[in-house]
Amino acid sequence: MTQTPASIDAVQTMLGAQDYVCDRALGTVTFLALTLGKPLFLEGEPGTGKTEIAKAIARGLGRRLIRLQCYEGLDAGSAVYEWNFPAQMVAIRTAEAEGVADRNLLKSELFGPDYLIERPLLEAMRPDEAGAPVLLIDELDRTDEPFEAFLLEALSDYQVTIPELGTIKAPEPPIVILTSNRTREVHDALKRRCLYHWVDYPDFGREMEILHARVPEAAETLSREIVAFVQRLRTEDIFKRPGVAETIDWAKCLLALDVIALSPQVISDTLGAILKYQDDIARLQGSEAKRILDEARASLEPA
Ligand SMILES: Nc1ncnc2c1ncn2[C@@H]1O[C@H](COP(=O)(O)OP(=O)(O)OP(=O)(O)O)[C@@H](O)[C@H]1O
Numbered sequence: 001m002t003q004t005p006a007s008i009d010a011v012q013t014m015l016g017a018q019d020y021v022c023d024r025a026l027g028t029v030t031f032l033a034l035t036l037g038k039p040l041f042l043e044g045e046p047g048t049g050k051t052e053i054a055k056a057i058a059r060g061l062g063r064r065l066i067r068l069q070c071y072e073g074l075d076a077g078s079a080v081y082e083w084n085f086p087a088q089m090v091a092i093r094t095a096e097a098e099g100v101a102d103r104n105l106l107k108s109e110l111f112g113p114d115y116l117i118e119r120p121l122l123e124a125m126r127p128d129e130a131g132a133p134v135l136l137i138d139e140l141d142r143t144d145e146p147f148e149a150f151l152l153e154a155l156s157d158y159q160v161t162i163p164e165l166g167t168i169k170a171p172e173p174p175i176v177i178l179t180s181n182r183t184r185e186v187h188d189a190l191k192r193r194c195l196y197h198w199v200d201y202p203d204f205g206r207e208m209e210i211l212h213a214r215v216p217e218a219a220e221t222l223s224r225e226i227v228a229f230v231q232r233l234r235t236e237d238i239f240k241r242p243g244v245a246e247t248i249d250w251a252k253c254l255l256a257l258d259v260i261a262l263s264p265q266v267i268s269d270t271l272g273a274i275l276k277y278q279d280d281i282a283r284l285q286g287s288e289a290k291r292i293l294d295e296a297r298a299s300l301e302p303a
């Protein structure tokens with residue numbers, strides 16, 4: 001079984017090997033979460049690497065990644081387990097046709113492991129040779145309060161009770177990472193259980209590192225222009241600021257178009273890679289793109 005990293009540096013190195021750029025502050029909470037066995041609650045702007053870090057931790061530690069994608073209306077059934085109702089019906093029909101007499105036997109079979117569909121929370125409680133899995137509870141803010149309350153309970157004792165089967169307890173608690181875009185506040189009681197970190201947009205240097213890691217084929221001068229432009233764009237009064245994911249996408253688009261340097265024309269042709277709202281795109285077309293590009297270039301000059 002893989003051990004968790006022994007220091008903050010080791011966490012940063014492990015994530016770096018997965019092409020995940022992790023600053024000291026994020027490295028510190030991650031180290032603490034792994035060492036103390038506490039869930040890590042990551043809140044922040046879209047596209048800033050919250051989901052990705054869970055994947056990088058799982059890969060880095062060689063653990064299984066189990067993802068619970070949250071959505072409005074998600075209930076305990078879809079998060080923990082369900083009975084395979086169609087298969088149970090088939091079994092009942094077959095038993096009827098064959099004239100099986102023992103009702104109790106049939107019932108215990110129907111509510112046994114063969115007909116149980118394990119959902120992420122139950123899966124994450126199962127032992128694994130490689131060590132406890134990484135449980136990613138993604139976009140928690142999309143669910144509602146009753147589900148949060150349920151989750152709070154599941155995360156406090158890492159066990160699940162199935163009336164027909166009994167209680168299943170994780171031999172070792174999973175490594176839990178929760179993410180939120182903060183479209184609403186997550187309840188304090190749940191936050192209290194976790195270590196909390198706000199994931200902000202990276203600064204210029206860190207975004208360059210991320211671009212190097214993710215799009216290594218992009219030339220240095222173009223990468224610098226891209227990052228400077230996006231950084232500048234984030235300070236503008238726009239509806240939806242681009243995340244790191246957009247920076248990466250944009251770099252890939254520009255490479256596919258054989259662009260070697262930004263120009264107002266290139267920018268307005270490819271704005272759809274970084275801005276996803278027509279109002280923002282319309283604002284940036286024409287002279288605005290040139291102004292932001294000029295300012296971005298000016299910010300690069302002293303280097
Ligand atoms: N620190 C980082 N190191 C390397 N890649 C990163 C980093 N941050 C973001 N990325 C890249 O950006 C992409 C988007 O990140 P991710 O999906 O984790 O964002 P998110 O914070 O979960 O966004 P959302 O809130 O919209 O779900 C990733 O696929 C990854 O390529």
Ligand SMILES: [Mg+2]
Pocket residue numbers: 050051052138179
């Ligand atoms: Mg995400």
